[in-house]
Amino acid sequence: MATSTRGNPSLGDIVRSVVVLAGVLALVAVLFNALNDQEPRLPDPVDYQGALEVARAEYAYDVLAPEPVPAGWRATSMDFSQDDGGDRWQLGFLIDGDTFIGIEQTDGEIESYRDERLADFDPDGESSIDGVTWERLVERDDAPDRALVRVDGGAITIVRGTVPYEELEDFVTLLR
Secondary structure (H helix, E strand, O other), rough: OOOOOOOOHHHHHHHHHHHHEEEHHHHHHHHOOOOOOOOOOOOOOOOOOOHHHHHHHOOOOOOEEHHHHOOOOOEEEEEEEEEEEEEEEEEEEEEEOEEEEEEEEOOOHHHHHHHHOOEEEEEEEEEEOOEEEEEOOOOOOOOOOEEEEEEEEEEEEEEEEOOOHHHHHHHHEEOO
């Protein structure tokens, strides 16, 4: 009488099952990599014009943004708020897909805002742009951000980016 191996697999049955399962997983991995876009995804652009108009109408300081925005720049972050800590405006751009530059402003507690936003930065001289002096700061990091800072009219303006000071200075000349 023949004995049935159903429910009692042999070592060969187990090995064949593992090989089939590994083949299916390898096929799924190959298909996933073939169908998945290998280019890094850029953040979606943000439309900041409406928020800029509201901030300019309601804030007590000159709310700044680059005008015109250079070709190849993509606005990727924007935030504005009004609260007991002051009126805040932030706008950031991705340049050529891999560098960042942005502006932050507030008329709240200027020193504490500065200390919070630039905690890991050290003084690095000054820039004179259109006759106005901006403080230069550099981040303590292997790939440091740089910042230009100015306090005027009861508000602080921070221009910060992953670009050299010269490009930050060019950005400042576009601010209106």
